[in-house]
Amino acid sequence: MAEQERRDAEAGGDATAATHTSNMQRVKVYRLADGGRWDDQGTGHVSIEYIEGSKELGLTVLDEEDNETLLVHNITSDDIYRKQEETIISWRDHEAATDLALSFQEAAGCSYIWEHICGIQRNLHFSNLGALEVGPRQASESLEASRIMHSNDDSFCSANGEFRELPPVELSNLPFILKTVLEGGISDQIRVAELITQDRDFFPKLVDMFRMCEDLENLDDLHMIFKLVKGIILLNSPSIFDKIFSDEFILDIIGALEYDPEVPRVQRHRAFLKDHVVFKEAIHIENISVVSKIHQTYRIGYLKDVILPRILDDATLASLNNMIHTNNASVISLLKDDALFIRQLFSRMRSSDVSMESKRELVLFLHEFCTLSKSLPLVQQLRLFRDLSGEGVFEIISDLLQSHDRKIVSAGTDILILFLNQDPNLLRSYIVQQEGNSLLGLLVKGMVTDFGEEMHCQFLEILRILMDSFTMSGAHRDVIIEIFYERHLDYLVDVIASSCPPRSISRSTSNSIGAGRNAGGHRIKPEILLNVCELLCFCVVHHPYKIKCNFLMNNAIEKILALTRRREKFLVVAAVRFMRTIISRNDEHLIRHVVKFNLLKPIIDVFVENGDRYNMLHSGVLELLEYIRKENIKTLVIYVTESFWDQLTKFEHFGSIQAFKLKYQQYLESAEPRLSASVPDVRKKAEQRGLEKEEEDYFNKDSDEEDSGSGRRAKLAQNQHT
Numbered sequence: 001m002a003e004q005e006r007r008d009a010e011a012g013g014d015a016t017a018a019t020h021t022s023n024m025q026r027v028k029v030y031r032l033a034d035g036g037r038w039d040d041q042g043t044g045h046v047s048i049e050y051i052e053g054s055k056e057l058g059l060t061v062l063d064e065e066d067n068e069t070l071l072v073h074n075i076t077s078d079d080i081y082r083k084q085e086e087t088i089i090s091w092r093d094h095e096a097a098t099d100l101a102l103s104f105q106e107a108a109g110c111s112y113i114w115e116h117i118c119g120i121q122r123n124l125h126f127s128n129l130g131a132l133e134v135g136p137r138q139a140s141e142s143l144e145a146s147r148i149m150h151s152n153d154d155s156f157c158s159a160n161g162e163f164r165e166l167p168p169v170e171l172s173n174l175p176f177i178l179k180t181v182l183e184g185g186i187s188d189q190i191r192v193a194e195l196i197t198q199d200r201d202f203f204p205k206l207v208d209m210f211r212m213c214e215d216l217e218n219l220d221d222l223h224m225i226f227k228l229v230k231g232i233i234l235l236n237s238p239s240i241f242d243k244i245f246s247d248e249f250i251l252d253i254i255g256a257l258e259y260d261p262e263v264p265r266v267q268r269h270r271a272f273l274k275d276h277v278v279f280k281e282a283i284h285i286e287n288i289s290v291v292s293k294i295h296q297t298y299r300i301g302y303l304k305d306v307i308l309p310r311i312l313d314d315a316t317l318a319s320l321n322n323m324i325h326t327n328n329a330s331v332i333s334l335l336k337d338d339a340l341f342i343r344q345l346f347s348r349m350r351s352s353d354v355s356m357e358s359k360r361e362l363v364l365f366l367h368e369f370c371t372l373s374k375s376l377p378l379v380q381q382l383r384l385f386r387d388l389s390g391e392g393v394f395e396i397i398s399d400l401l402q403s404h405d406r407k408i409v410s411a412g413t414d415i416l417i418l419f420l421n422q423d424p425n426l427l428r429s430y431i432v433q434q435e436g437n438s439l440l441g442l443l444v445k446g447m448v449t450d451f452g453e454e455m456h457c458q459f460l461e462i463l464r465i466l467m468d469s470f471t472m473s474g475a476h477r478d479v480i481i482e483i484f485y486e487r488h489l490d491y492l493v494d495v496i497a498s499s500c501p502p503r504s505i506s507r508s509t510s511n512s513i514g515a516g517r518n519a520g521g522h523r524i525k526p527e528i529l530l531n532v533c534e535l536l537c538f539c540v541v542h543h544p545y546k547i548k549c550n551f552l553m554n555n556a557i558e559k560i561l562a563l564t565r566r567r568e569k570f571l572v573v574a575a576v577r578f579m580r581t582i583i584s585r586n587d588e589h590l591i592r593h594v595v596k597f598n599l600l601k602p603i604i605d606v607f608v609e610n611g612d613r614y615n616m617l618h619s620g621v622l623e624l625l626e627y628i629r630k631e632n633i634k635t636l637v638i639y640v641t642e643s644f645w646d647q648l649t650k651f652e653h654f655g656s657i658q659a660f661k662l663k664y665q666q667y668l669e670s671a672e673p674r675l676s677a678s679v680p681d682v683r684k685k686a687e688q689r690g691l692e693k694e695e696e697d698y699f700n701k702d703s704d705e706e707d708s709g710s711g712r713r714a715k716l717a718q719n720q721h722t
Contacts, residue, residue: 025109029061029070032099044070046102046109048116057120059113061102073100075117077124083114166195169205171213174224181231193237203243207252214255222259229256233308236316241323245296254299257307269307273299282358282365283345290334297327329375336373336384346391360408363400366393367411370418385422393419394430394439401442406451413446413458420465428466428476437483440466444488447535448495448528460531469542485546489539492532493556499524500562526568533574536560537581544585552589557582557599564602569617572606576620579603583624586631595639604644626656629663637664 029041044061051058051074061071073093081091087110090101104110166180167173181192196202206225213221232240244253251270258267277298285291304312304320312320335341348354349362373384393415400412419427431440443466447459467484469477539547551557563575579600582590594600607621628636640648641664651657 026105028103030101042070075120077121081117178228189235193235197239203249210256223261225256226259234316236319250299282361290331293327293331297324300324325375328372332373349396363408363411370415389426398439409451416462424465432479450525453527456527456531464538493559497559497562501565530574533578537578540581552593561602564606573616573620580624591635608647622656625660629660
């Protein structure tokens with residue numbers, strides 16, 4: 001026994017004793033194989049001891065039978081160890097390039113080794129910071145130094161281990177403060193955040209210490225202060241955020257974050273904020289609190305998005321975003337309640353004495369003001385938009401839409417979309433007034449003006465919401481729809497017609513002779529034509545009666561189908577989609593109109609020209625024919641088969657085409673058994689039936705579909721047998 005005590009004293013005290021008591025812990029060693037299977041490497045006893053040929057501590061496992069070495073692993077501060085359940089410790093071994101695991105026979109042995117691994121890593125971490133000693137560290141001091149670090153904690157902790165106070169913010173205490181902030185569980189972090197908040201001198205002293213280190217160019221301590229500030233931010237305390245983002249401390253906090261040890265060069269965030277970030281007041285804000293919150297919000301965003309984007313965890317990021325959201329709501333709330341401010345804003349926007357540049361800034365301010373209003377509760381948002389409407393915001397937007405500055409026009413459309421998403425009836429009420437009619441015209445004109453692809457979609461979205469029949473009240477619905485169809489629908493149809501080559505010109509030569517230009521000689525971008533076609537499809541669905549009257553009277557469908565003569569395939573597909581929308585209404589008058597004017601011919605022609613290429617055009621036409629068959633639209637089944645079978649016969653290997661022909665034959669068999677023969681010649685039978693005369697009789701006399709159909713087929717059968 002005396003001999004054992006003498007050995008412990010020579011070995012250097014508690015660390016060696018702790019290592020000795022951890023000897024002979026029975027474990028199984030596992031290695032992760034390539035297939036994801038854990039291979040048993042043997043059973044032995046684990047100990048923490050000094051690696052041979054090194055002055056570092058590590059794990060050693062000796063086989064319990066032959067005392068051969070099963071594992072030697074050097075414990076480093078970079079390795080990530082995991083304790084699983086009660087008896088397993090695993091880690092990624094970079095030297096072996098695989099995962100290793102120790103499975104302990106007893107949970108107590110696992111806990112013992114785990115505690116020492118954590119202690120050694122903690123000691124190595126602070127030794128690397130230069131906090132524990134100067135000069136080379138003796139290996140025999142590793143565990144002892146870890147114990148000393150723990151003993152220093154006791155003077156600042158209560159009997160139950162809770163932090164009583166933080167050490168004074170001094171350079172000599174910096175390692176321990178850093179350790180206190182970075183380590184510990186959730187409850188410890190909450191307590192540390194409380195202590196930092198309660199200590200009025202904490203941030204002033206921290207800032208003074210940072211300035212001193214920066215003046216002395218002490219990079220080691222500056223790197224440590226960076227880690228401390230980062231750790232304080234990750235405590236995710238709203239009270240701490242209020243302090244560090246205040247005007248008093250924010251620039252020094254940002255300065256401390258310039259000294260990231262993982263970045264080779266010092267960042268210049270403060271210089272950027274001072275020299276390049278300029279606060280522009282489009283209109284003077286008297287409230288100092290509002291200005292302060294605007295500055296604070298920018299700084300939070302800068303820290304979140306520029307300084308620490310790769311470091312912030314999800315919880316802290318959510319807290320910072322919430323702080324930005326709250327600040328925005330506070331700023332907008334304070335400004336909207338300032339009646340004088342709102343009046344001055346609109347007065348300056350209407351004034352002819354204000355320069356164009358100042359007006360531009362005012363417009364962008366109004367845009368941001370409306371955008372940030374989304375931070376307000378819904379009731380307050382609605383009240384704000386109603387107030388802005390009463391101040392004449394729509395007259396202002398009407399002027400904006402006539403600007404040649406795309407950014408100004410974009411701001412105007414953005415504001416309109418915000419209003420429409422909040423309460424569409426505010427804009428509808430303005431449009432139904434006489435002075436508001438021009439705004440609808442500006443929106444239609446803007447849709448066919450080249451403001452850029454994103455802008456085209458904005459105009460389309462605004463017009464869709466405005467004319468959405470499902471959300472319009474009765475008073476608004478009839479007036480707005482009447483205005484649009486009387487004044488603007490024909491214009492949009494003519495834009496398509498004038499932008500497509502005439503029937504006599506093939507698509508292959510259309511671009512070389514000026515196709516795509518409207519009546520005014522301006523070239524219309526294909527994306528604009530696509531959006532116009534989308535709007536017309538929308539109108540077919542939402543205003544079926546109104547648009548049907550226009551289509552039947554003005555033959556607008558044929559003009560829109562001129563898109564099939566464009567070279568751009570997506571426009572041809574859009575024309576197919578438009579026809580599909582027309583037919584999906586299953587309106588008897590529209591279907592007979594399609595048959596009378598042979599309006600499916602351009603669709604079938606482009607389908608045949610496309611050949612066997614599997615693309616959107618191919619799929620779209622097949623889906624159209626399949627829809628006609630499944631919905632049992634008898635008139636169209638007979639019309640398509642008898643008019644275009646010569647063209648479609650080469651596609652008969654497609655199941656949908658076969659099914660279409662079968663449906664036609666079923667109609668013939670059910671009407672007259674003698675008509676179950678092969679498909680007749682189209683042009684010959686069309687002449688014999690006198691199709692156009694009968695269809696004209698339909699529109700004039702409103703004859704029954706089945707009676708007229710059976711009459712045609714009886715005549716067809718008679719002609720076949722003469």
